[in-house]
Amino acid sequence: MNWIIFRDCEVTKMVTVASNEQGMTITLVVNGEPVPQGRPRFSSHGGFVKAFDPKKSVDYKNLIKAYTKDVYANMPSFKPFDDAISINVNVFRNIPKSFSKKAREAALAALIRPTTRPDGDNYLKGVLDALNGILWTDDARIVDMSCHKYYSEQPRLEVTICSHSKAG
Template sequence: MSDSVTIRLPGAPRGKGRHRAQLVQRAGQKPRIHSHPDQKTEIYEGALRVAAGLVMRGRPLLSGPLAVEMFAFLPIPASFSKRKRLDAIERRLRPTTKPDWDNIAKVIDALNKVVWADDAAVVDGTVRKFYGEKPELVIVVRALEPQAGRLAA
Protein backbone atom coordinates (compact mmCIF):
# COMPACT_ATOMS: atom_id res chain seq x y z
CA MET A 1 0.00 0.00 0.00
CA SER A 2 1.29 3.44 -0.92
CA ASP A 3 2.24 6.03 1.69
CA SER A 4 0.84 8.85 -0.44
CA VAL A 5 -2.61 10.05 -1.41
CA THR A 6 -3.69 12.35 -4.25
CA ILE A 7 -7.02 14.17 -3.88
CA ARG A 8 -8.58 16.10 -6.76
CA LEU A 9 -11.46 18.52 -6.35
CA PRO A 10 -12.79 19.87 -9.66
CA GLY A 11 -13.82 23.50 -9.93
CA ALA A 12 -12.22 26.82 -9.09
CA PRO A 13 -10.16 26.55 -5.88
CA ARG A 14 -11.40 28.53 -2.90
CA GLY A 15 -9.59 29.80 0.13
CA LYS A 16 -10.97 29.49 3.63
CA GLY A 17 -13.33 32.39 4.32
CA ARG A 18 -13.51 34.39 7.50
CA HIS A 19 -15.98 33.60 10.25
CA ARG A 20 -18.93 35.97 10.31
CA ALA A 21 -20.22 37.65 13.43
CA GLN A 22 -23.36 39.56 14.20
CA LEU A 23 -24.83 41.27 17.22
CA VAL A 24 -27.98 39.54 18.44
CA GLN A 25 -30.26 41.36 20.86
CA ARG A 26 -33.57 39.84 21.87
CA ALA A 27 -36.16 41.67 23.93
CA GLY A 28 -35.37 41.43 27.63
CA GLN A 29 -31.96 39.80 27.09
CA LYS A 30 -28.42 41.07 27.04
CA PRO A 31 -26.96 41.58 23.59
CA ARG A 32 -24.52 38.88 22.47
CA ILE A 33 -22.26 38.17 19.55
CA HIS A 34 -23.19 35.21 17.37
CA SER A 35 -20.29 33.80 15.31
CA HIS A 36 -20.70 31.38 12.42
CA PRO A 37 -18.44 30.03 9.66
CA ASP A 38 -18.58 31.29 6.09
CA GLN A 39 -21.24 29.23 4.31
CA LYS A 40 -19.35 28.96 0.99
CA THR A 41 -16.30 27.66 2.88
CA GLU A 42 -18.44 25.05 4.65
CA ILE A 43 -19.79 23.81 1.31
CA TYR A 44 -16.32 23.75 -0.29
CA GLU A 45 -14.74 21.90 2.64
CA GLY A 46 -17.63 19.42 2.58
CA ALA A 47 -16.95 18.70 -1.09
CA LEU A 48 -13.24 18.29 -0.29
CA ARG A 49 -14.09 15.83 2.52
CA VAL A 50 -16.21 13.78 0.09
CA ALA A 51 -13.43 13.74 -2.55
CA ALA A 52 -10.88 12.69 0.09
CA GLY A 53 -13.23 10.04 1.47
CA LEU A 54 -13.54 8.46 -1.98
CA VAL A 55 -9.74 8.27 -2.28
CA MET A 56 -9.30 6.96 1.28
CA ARG A 57 -12.06 4.35 1.10
CA GLY A 58 -10.80 1.27 2.90
CA ARG A 59 -7.43 2.78 3.76
CA PRO A 60 -6.25 3.53 7.29
CA LEU A 61 -5.64 7.15 8.25
CA LEU A 62 -2.14 8.37 7.45
CA SER A 63 0.02 8.82 10.52
CA GLY A 64 3.46 10.05 11.49
CA PRO A 65 5.00 13.16 9.97
CA LEU A 66 3.25 14.15 6.73
CA ALA A 67 4.03 16.46 3.83
CA VAL A 68 1.29 18.21 1.85
CA GLU A 69 1.61 19.73 -1.61
CA MET A 70 -1.34 21.74 -2.87
CA PHE A 71 -1.72 22.75 -6.50
CA ALA A 72 -4.45 25.33 -7.15
CA PHE A 73 -5.33 25.55 -10.84
CA LEU A 74 -7.33 28.76 -11.20
CA PRO A 75 -9.54 29.50 -14.21
CA ILE A 76 -7.96 31.54 -16.99
CA PRO A 77 -9.82 34.89 -17.20
CA ALA A 78 -11.88 35.32 -20.36
CA SER A 79 -10.40 38.81 -20.71
CA PHE A 80 -6.91 37.42 -21.41
CA SER A 81 -5.57 37.95 -24.93
CA LYS A 82 -4.55 34.89 -26.97
CA ARG A 83 -0.90 35.53 -26.11
CA LYS A 84 -1.57 35.98 -22.40
CA ARG A 85 -3.78 32.88 -22.40
CA LEU A 86 -0.97 30.85 -23.99
CA ASP A 87 1.48 32.17 -21.38
CA ALA A 88 -0.95 31.08 -18.66
CA ILE A 89 -1.41 27.60 -20.14
CA GLU A 90 2.36 27.14 -20.53
CA ARG A 91 2.92 28.35 -16.94
CA ARG A 92 4.94 31.43 -17.90
CA LEU A 93 2.22 33.52 -16.24
CA ARG A 94 1.08 32.70 -12.71
CA PRO A 95 -1.96 34.08 -10.85
CA THR A 96 -1.34 36.86 -8.34
CA THR A 97 -5.04 37.14 -7.57
CA LYS A 98 -7.26 35.80 -4.81
CA PRO A 99 -7.55 33.34 -3.23
CA ASP A 100 -4.40 33.98 -1.19
CA TRP A 101 -2.08 30.98 -0.89
CA ASP A 102 -2.41 30.88 2.90
CA ASN A 103 -6.20 30.72 2.72
CA ILE A 104 -5.94 27.87 0.20
CA ALA A 105 -3.71 26.02 2.67
CA LYS A 106 -6.25 26.41 5.46
CA VAL A 107 -8.86 24.27 3.71
CA ILE A 108 -6.87 21.15 4.67
CA ASP A 109 -8.74 21.30 7.98
CA ALA A 110 -11.43 19.44 6.02
CA LEU A 111 -9.12 16.41 5.81
CA ASN A 112 -9.06 15.85 9.59
CA LYS A 113 -10.39 12.37 10.46
CA VAL A 114 -10.62 11.56 6.72
CA VAL A 115 -6.96 11.44 5.60
CA TRP A 116 -5.23 11.86 8.98
CA ALA A 117 -6.34 12.06 12.59
CA ASP A 118 -5.29 15.71 13.01
CA ASP A 119 -3.55 18.21 10.74
CA ALA A 120 -0.91 18.68 13.44
CA ALA A 121 0.78 15.69 11.73
CA VAL A 122 1.54 17.91 8.71
CA VAL A 123 5.15 19.05 9.18
CA ASP A 124 5.88 20.25 5.66
CA GLY A 125 3.67 21.92 3.11
CA THR A 126 3.56 23.96 -0.08
CA VAL A 127 0.87 25.74 -2.04
CA ARG A 128 1.39 26.51 -5.70
CA LYS A 129 -1.01 28.58 -7.79
CA PHE A 130 -1.26 28.15 -11.55
CA TYR A 131 -3.76 28.95 -14.25
CA GLY A 132 -5.42 25.92 -15.75
CA GLU A 133 -7.83 25.19 -18.57
CA LYS A 134 -9.51 22.81 -16.14
CA PRO A 135 -9.76 24.57 -12.73
CA GLU A 136 -9.22 22.24 -9.79
CA LEU A 137 -7.48 21.78 -6.47
CA VAL A 138 -4.99 18.90 -6.29
CA ILE A 139 -3.67 17.84 -2.89
CA VAL A 140 -0.84 15.32 -2.57
CA VAL A 141 -0.23 13.96 0.94
CA ARG A 142 2.73 11.72 1.64
CA ALA A 143 4.26 10.16 4.71
CA LEU A 144 7.79 11.34 5.48
CA GLU A 145 10.63 9.19 6.65
CA PRO A 146 11.32 9.87 10.34
CA GLN A 147 14.76 11.35 9.59
CA ALA A 148 13.63 13.36 6.52
CA GLY A 149 14.37 17.04 6.82
CA ARG A 150 17.15 16.62 9.37
CA LEU A 151 19.56 19.56 9.26
CA ALA A 152 23.26 18.87 8.85
CA ALA A 153 25.36 19.75 11.90
Protein backbone atom coordinates in the same frame (compact mmCIF):
# COMPACT_ATOMS: atom_id res chain seq x y z
CA MET B 1 4.46 0.31 -5.47
CA ASN B 2 0.69 -0.17 -5.20
CA TRP B 3 -1.60 2.13 -7.14
CA ILE B 4 -5.30 2.34 -6.48
CA ILE B 5 -7.34 4.80 -8.52
CA PHE B 6 -11.00 5.57 -7.88
CA ARG B 7 -13.06 7.60 -10.33
CA ASP B 8 -16.73 8.33 -10.32
CA CYS B 9 -18.77 7.79 -13.48
CA GLU B 10 -18.83 11.51 -14.35
CA VAL B 11 -15.05 11.84 -13.86
CA THR B 12 -15.65 14.80 -11.59
CA LYS B 13 -13.30 13.46 -8.97
CA MET B 14 -10.22 11.32 -8.74
CA VAL B 15 -8.44 9.83 -5.74
CA THR B 16 -5.08 8.08 -6.09
CA VAL B 17 -3.41 6.10 -3.32
CA ALA B 18 0.18 4.90 -3.64
CA SER B 19 2.14 2.93 -1.08
CA ASN B 20 5.82 1.97 -0.92
CA GLU B 21 8.57 1.42 1.64
CA GLN B 22 8.80 5.16 2.39
CA GLY B 23 5.12 5.54 3.26
CA MET B 24 1.78 6.27 1.64
CA THR B 25 0.71 9.05 -0.74
CA ILE B 26 -2.88 10.13 -1.30
CA THR B 27 -3.80 12.51 -4.12
CA LEU B 28 -7.22 14.14 -4.43
CA VAL B 29 -8.24 16.01 -7.60
CA VAL B 30 -11.31 18.20 -7.12
CA ASN B 31 -12.53 19.50 -10.47
CA GLY B 32 -14.19 22.90 -10.72
CA GLU B 33 -13.18 26.40 -9.67
CA PRO B 34 -11.30 26.17 -6.34
CA VAL B 35 -12.82 28.04 -3.39
CA PRO B 36 -10.52 29.64 -0.80
CA GLN B 37 -11.28 29.76 2.91
CA GLY B 38 -13.44 32.85 3.42
CA ARG B 39 -13.17 35.29 6.28
CA PRO B 40 -15.23 34.25 9.28
CA ARG B 41 -18.59 35.94 9.77
CA PHE B 42 -19.87 37.02 13.17
CA SER B 43 -23.31 37.22 14.70
CA SER B 44 -24.54 37.93 18.19
CA HIS B 45 -27.45 36.32 19.96
CA GLY B 46 -28.32 37.09 23.55
CA GLY B 47 -25.13 39.05 24.08
CA PHE B 48 -22.88 36.23 22.85
CA VAL B 49 -20.79 36.59 19.70
CA LYS B 50 -20.56 33.55 17.44
CA ALA B 51 -18.09 33.14 14.56
CA PHE B 52 -18.96 30.96 11.56
CA ASP B 53 -17.61 30.13 8.11
CA PRO B 54 -19.27 31.56 4.99
CA LYS B 55 -21.61 29.09 3.26
CA LYS B 56 -19.42 28.89 0.14
CA SER B 57 -16.40 27.84 2.24
CA VAL B 58 -18.42 25.28 4.20
CA ASP B 59 -19.83 23.77 1.00
CA TYR B 60 -16.39 23.47 -0.59
CA LYS B 61 -14.89 21.89 2.55
CA ASN B 62 -17.72 19.36 2.53
CA LEU B 63 -16.97 18.59 -1.13
CA ILE B 64 -13.30 17.94 -0.29
CA LYS B 65 -14.35 15.72 2.64
CA ALA B 66 -16.62 13.74 0.32
CA TYR B 67 -13.60 12.74 -1.77
CA THR B 68 -12.06 10.98 1.23
CA LYS B 69 -15.00 8.57 1.33
CA ASP B 70 -13.37 6.76 -1.62
CA VAL B 71 -10.24 6.17 0.45
CA TYR B 72 -12.22 4.70 3.35
CA ALA B 73 -14.66 2.75 1.14
CA ASN B 74 -11.92 1.07 -0.90
CA MET B 75 -9.38 0.67 1.91
CA PRO B 76 -11.36 -0.33 5.01
CA SER B 77 -8.15 -0.74 7.04
CA PHE B 78 -7.08 2.87 6.37
CA LYS B 79 -6.52 4.92 9.51
CA PRO B 80 -5.75 8.66 9.58
CA PHE B 81 -2.02 9.38 9.44
CA ASP B 82 -0.56 9.67 12.93
CA ASP B 83 3.01 10.31 11.81
CA ALA B 84 4.83 13.13 10.04
CA ILE B 85 3.14 14.16 6.78
CA SER B 86 3.64 16.71 4.04
CA ILE B 87 0.87 18.33 2.03
CA ASN B 88 1.06 20.00 -1.36
CA VAL B 89 -1.86 21.95 -2.82
CA ASN B 90 -1.91 22.96 -6.50
CA VAL B 91 -4.63 25.46 -7.38
CA PHE B 92 -5.61 25.72 -11.04
CA ARG B 93 -7.77 28.79 -11.69
CA ASN B 94 -9.66 29.80 -14.82
CA ILE B 95 -7.71 31.94 -17.26
CA PRO B 96 -9.19 35.46 -17.23
CA LYS B 97 -11.29 36.27 -20.32
CA SER B 98 -9.39 39.56 -20.60
CA PHE B 99 -6.13 37.75 -21.46
CA SER B 100 -4.91 38.12 -25.03
CA LYS B 101 -4.14 34.99 -27.06
CA LYS B 102 -0.43 35.46 -26.31
CA ALA B 103 -1.06 35.92 -22.56
CA ARG B 104 -3.39 32.91 -22.57
CA GLU B 105 -0.67 30.72 -24.11
CA ALA B 106 1.86 32.01 -21.57
CA ALA B 107 -0.59 31.26 -18.74
CA LEU B 108 -1.09 27.71 -20.00
CA ALA B 109 2.69 27.25 -20.09
CA ALA B 110 2.88 28.52 -16.46
CA LEU B 111 4.93 31.53 -17.61
CA ILE B 112 2.22 33.77 -16.16
CA ARG B 113 0.91 32.76 -12.74
CA PRO B 114 -1.95 34.20 -10.67
CA THR B 115 -0.65 36.99 -8.46
CA THR B 116 -4.07 38.33 -7.56
CA ARG B 117 -6.36 37.49 -4.67
CA PRO B 118 -7.33 35.11 -3.26
CA ASP B 119 -4.06 34.32 -1.54
CA GLY B 120 -2.60 30.83 -1.73
CA ASP B 121 -2.69 30.44 2.05
CA ASN B 122 -6.48 30.83 2.01
CA TYR B 123 -6.78 27.84 -0.34
CA LEU B 124 -4.42 25.90 1.92
CA LYS B 125 -6.42 26.81 5.07
CA GLY B 126 -9.63 25.45 3.54
CA VAL B 127 -7.99 22.13 2.63
CA LEU B 128 -6.35 21.79 6.06
CA ASP B 129 -9.67 22.49 7.81
CA ALA B 130 -11.53 20.02 5.59
CA LEU B 131 -9.12 17.09 6.03
CA ASN B 132 -7.97 17.53 9.64
CA GLY B 133 -9.10 14.52 11.65
CA ILE B 134 -10.07 12.67 8.46
CA LEU B 135 -6.81 11.91 6.61
CA TRP B 136 -4.51 12.84 9.52
CA THR B 137 -5.10 12.88 13.26
CA ASP B 138 -4.01 16.45 13.98
CA ASP B 139 -2.57 19.47 12.16
CA ALA B 140 0.54 19.11 14.35
CA ARG B 141 1.47 16.08 12.18
CA ILE B 142 2.11 18.35 9.17
CA VAL B 143 5.85 18.98 8.89
CA ASP B 144 5.89 20.41 5.37
CA MET B 145 3.23 22.26 3.38
CA SER B 146 3.11 24.19 0.13
CA CYS B 147 0.58 25.83 -2.16
CA HIS B 148 1.06 26.75 -5.82
CA LYS B 149 -1.32 28.75 -8.02
CA TYR B 150 -1.59 28.25 -11.79
CA TYR B 151 -3.94 29.14 -14.62
CA SER B 152 -5.72 26.38 -16.54
CA GLU B 153 -8.57 25.78 -18.94
CA GLN B 154 -9.69 23.07 -16.51
CA PRO B 155 -9.93 24.68 -13.07
CA ARG B 156 -9.33 22.26 -10.22
CA LEU B 157 -7.64 21.68 -6.90
CA GLU B 158 -4.98 18.97 -6.55
CA VAL B 159 -4.06 17.89 -3.03
CA THR B 160 -1.20 15.46 -2.32
CA ILE B 161 -0.61 14.11 1.19
CA CYS B 162 2.52 12.04 1.88
CA SER B 163 3.27 10.14 5.07
CA HIS B 164 6.92 10.01 6.06
CA SER B 165 7.03 6.60 7.64
CA LYS B 166 6.73 3.03 6.50
CA ALA B 167 3.24 2.19 5.23
CA GLY B 168 1.44 -0.25 7.43
